Amino acid sequence: MTKRVITTCTRDCPGCCGLVAEVRGGRVVSLTGDPDHPVTRGRACGKTNAYMKRLAHPERVLHPLRKSNGKPGSWLRVSWEHALDELSERLQTALDEHGSESILNYQGFGERTALTILNARFFALLGGVTTLTGTLCSGTAIAAQNLDMGRRISHDPLDHMNARAIVLWGRNPAVTQAPMTPLLRAARERQQAPILLIDPVRSETAKALADHFIQPRPGTDGFLALAAARIVLDEGLEDGIFLANHADHAHEYLDLLRQQDLGRLLAACDVPEADAQLLARTMARRPAAVLLGWGLHRHKQAHHSVRAIDALAALTGNIGLPGGGVSQGFDEYGPYDQSLWGEDLHPPRRKLSMPRIGAEILADQQSATPLRVAVVSAANPVCMAPNSGLVAKALDSIPFVAHLGHFLDDTSDHADLFLPCAAFLEETDIVAGYGHNYVGPVNKAMEAPGECRPMFHIFRELARRIPAASPLDRPDEVWLRRLVRPLADAGVSLESIMAGPVRIPWAPMAPYTDRRFPTDTGNFRFLTEFGLREPDKDGGYHFLTTGGARQICSERTLDSHTPLPVVRVHPEEAERLGLADGDEAVLGNDKAELRVALKLDAGLRRDTLAAERGGWLKAGHGVNLLTTDEESDLGRGTPYYGARVRLRQG
Ligand SMILES: Nc1nc2c(c(=O)[nH]1)N[C@H]1C(S)=C(S)[C@@H](COP(=O)(O)OP(=O)(O)OC[C@H]3O[C@@H](n4cnc5c(=O)[nH]c(N)nc54)[C@H](O)[C@@H]3O)O[C@H]1N2
Ligand SMILES: Nc1nc2c(c(=O)[nH]1)N[C@H]1C(S)=C(S)[C@@H](COP(=O)(O)OP(=O)(O)OC[C@H]3O[C@@H](n4cnc5c(=O)[nH]c(N)nc54)[C@H](O)[C@@H]3O)O[C@H]1N2
Ligand SMILES: [Mo]
Numbered sequence: 001m002t003k004r005v006i007t008t009c010t011r012d013c014p015g016c017c018g019l020v021a022e023v024r025g026g027r028v029v030s031l032t033g034d035p036d037h038p039v040t041r042g043r044a045c046g047k048t049n050a051y052m053k054r055l056a057h058p059e060r061v062l063h064p065l066r067k068s069n070g071k072p073g074s075w076l077r078v079s080w081e082h083a084l085d086e087l088s089e090r091l092q093t094a095l096d097e098h099g100s101e102s103i104l105n106y107q108g109f110g111e112r113t114a115l116t117i118l119n120a121r122f123f124a125l126l127g128g129v130t131t132l133t134g135t136l137c138s139g140t141a142i143a144a145q146n147l148d149m150g151r152r153i154s155h156d157p158l159d160h161m162n163a164r165a166i167v168l169w170g171r172n173p174a175v176t177q178a179p180m181t182p183l184l185r186a187a188r189e190r191q192q193a194p195i196l197l198i199d200p201v202r203s204e205t206a207k208a209l210a211d212h213f214i215q216p217r218p219g220t221d222g223f224l225a226l227a228a229a230r231i232v233l234d235e236g237l238e239d240g241i242f243l244a245n246h247a248d249h250a251h252e253y254l255d256l257l258r259q260q261d262l263g264r265l266l267a268a269c270d271v272p273e274a275d276a277q278l279l280a281r282t283m284a285r286r287p288a289a290v291l292l293g294w295g296l297h298r299h300k301q302a303h304h305s306v307r308a309i310d311a312l313a314a315l316t317g318n319i320g321l322p323g324g325g326v327s328q329g330f331d332e333y334g335p336y337d338q339s340l341w342g343e344d345l346h347p348p349r350r351k352l353s354m355p356r357i358g359a360e361i362l363a364d365q366q367s368a369t370p371l372r373v374a375v376v377s378a379a380n381p382v383c384m385a386p387n388s389g390l391v392a393k394a395l396d397s398i399p400f401v402a403h404l405g406h407f408l409d410d411t412s413d414h415a416d417l418f419l420p421c422a423a424f425l426e427e428t429d430i431v432a433g434y435g436h437n438y439v440g441p442v443n444k445a446m447e448a449p450g451e452c453r454p455m456f457h458i459f460r461e462l463a464r465r466i467p468a469a470s471p472l473d474r475p476d477e478v479w480l481r482r483l484v485r486p487l488a489d490a491g492v493s494l495e496s497i498m499a500g501p502v503r504i505p506w507a508p509m510a511p512y513t514d515r516r517f518p519t520d521t522g523n524f525r526f527l528t529e530f531g532l533r534e535p536d537k538d539g540g541y542h543f544l545t546t547g548g549a550r551q552i553c554s555e556r557t558l559d560s561h562t563p564l565p566v567v568r569v570h571p572e573e574a575e576r577l578g579l580a581d582g583d584e585a586v587l588g589n590d591k592a593e594l595r596v597a598l599k600l601d602a603g604l605r606r607d608t609l610a611a612e613r614g615g616w617l618k619a620g621h622g623v624n625l626l627t628t629d630e631e632s633d634l635g636r637g638t639p640y641y642g643a644r645v646r647l648r649q650g
Helices: 046-055 080-098 114-125 139-149 157-162 180-191 204-208 221-234 240-245 250-259 262-269 273-283 302-315 354-364 388-396 455-465 467-472 476-483 485-489 494-499 571-576
Strands: 002-008 018-024 027-033 065-067 075-077 103-107 131-133 165-169 195-198 212-214 288-292 351-353 373-377 400-405 417-420 429-432 438-442 541-546 566-569 584-588 593-600 608-612 644-649
Touching (some): 080 103, 080 373, 080 417, 080 455, 103 114, 103 131, 114 429, 114 467, 131 354, 139 302, 157 180, 157 288, 165 180, 195 273, 212 273, 221 250, 221 273, 262 273, 273 288, 429 476, 455 467, 476 494, 571 593
Parallel strands (some): 002 438, 131 351, 165 195, 373 400, 400 417, 566 593
Antiparallel strands (some): 018 027, 065 075, 584 644
């Protein structure tokens, strides 16, 4: 007998695809897109089937492990009793002897379901521990858009059907958000809406979707947005009504544009005038929908670019217009009761900057309250945070590190205890995504293999052992009901979510349509200064480490790595360096050197190299050995793509 289970992908991905698992004999035999999901409509990406293989992969850890001999990589199987007793004792001792800030909760992005809010609540019940601030993902764009519009609110993906032009700005949905591709194709057909892609790399999306392609220098999008805005002004394409009635600082912004030298702007982003003209005229085909990706904001000064893009959209009357807007993402935790994070259960506590996590931990170790215990969940910071070398050193400085995950990755190598977790087909939960407005069920389709346990059950077990945390020890359903209270108040029951995806009732299809913005004055706020600096032309290659098609970030296995990380380079640059396709070479900067295999790719700019993010250090990959641990100027994001590198024979 075959059972059909409706579930939702919980991978760290804007897709958040509705899925159907077919279960036979207690095993999932197929996993396909749910045709009834209104946004993802039966699509699921290549990662979906790869994920099933991953769950059954022989490298998956099925039992708790304790580091033996203090040596990385040498593990001893222990019972759950033993593991939970030891971790709870370590936590209790740290609390008693050093206070709650001597504990670090490093909660990553690998699983962001409703119940994961309770990881944080567990630590809040301990009195509030050291936690994180800033982000490895999307902080810069959110902060920039909050400045312009009061609060970042994106257009519903289905609203893009109203667009007469679509601009994909630093986004690669053909790889990173599979269900978006058919949706955008449909939008293009519906209104003959051209799709314009802006990316320093001729990505998969260029081939799959784009009618036009503009290839700026990395980190210079703000110059391009200003150049297009200047052309809008010169050609009289601006929306005078929006400028006059719904915007603050419109005069200053227009003055700023008039002061710009178009030639200088174009030189700074290295884009031909015809391309900037095309962008200006595309934006003037109202409504034009801009979809910002995550790529363009992984630069130190990216907020200037995001603000200049918002301003270009506002100048052309696209803000607050169905089918228009500048959309990036949604808040995956937004639909739930925010009080359950537990922030009000304790006084404010120490927070460490995620983009600078290595340096921040090491600095703490010199403070009056050094870290004694760290719990790292659903994250692989040694591989994915910048400046990997320092992150590894920092974890080693903490006397006891517990890692909750699926595989022994780079972070596990620096842990003392590994607790094997269930994955989304093996547990019950609900999930909202950062790519659309639906909240979906995570229904259990099969038992977790071996002794793997849902992350929340691990925290419940710890709560049974630590008196302060005991209020956490309630059944899943009790917590799920509390978590979805805002949805229930709006008429969406937990039962209806568990039956299939439900739209978040209060999410607008198009935001700000009344032209009222949640800013101080109720108006859109134009930027009045533009501080973006041109990247140093002699600083070495720009190095873009973007999402690969086969997996999300570092969700790999040791055996899935190519012998060397593959780095893509423009053929003429390779020739200049005396290198050919497939050659081994050395990629390096002042931080580290990495042996790489070259792949020639004429779709790159000559000043830019590209590689996939997420390869493990212990497999000889580890691009974050070369990135810098600093915060972006606004929004505490991580400027991974500010890394500059040299390439040589070797
Ligand atoms: N298959 C797969 N899917 C994923 C992921 C994955 O690793 N693999 N990762 C997931 C995660 S964590 C996220 S946050 C999302 C990200 O989703 P996306 O933003 O779509 O993907 P990225 O690969 O991070 O970057 C998008 C593009 O930005 C470009 N870019 C880099 N610098 C600049 C710049 O200065 N200007 C402009 N205009 N473009 C620039 C890159 O060349 C890249 O093509 O995808 C999620 N989905
Ligand atoms: N060089 C470079 N580095 C980058 C980026 C870049 O563009 N370039 N992008 C950044 C971005 S956008 C992001 S979001 C971060 C991601 O940074 P992280 O969140 O630290 O990294 P992931 O590789 O997504 O690791 C997620 C981990 O969670 C585990 N996991 C998955 N599902 C579950 C689950 O259900 N339960 C538990 N307990 N564990 C689970 C996975 O096996 C994996 O080990 O990386 C950033 N790092
Ligand atoms: Mo991300």
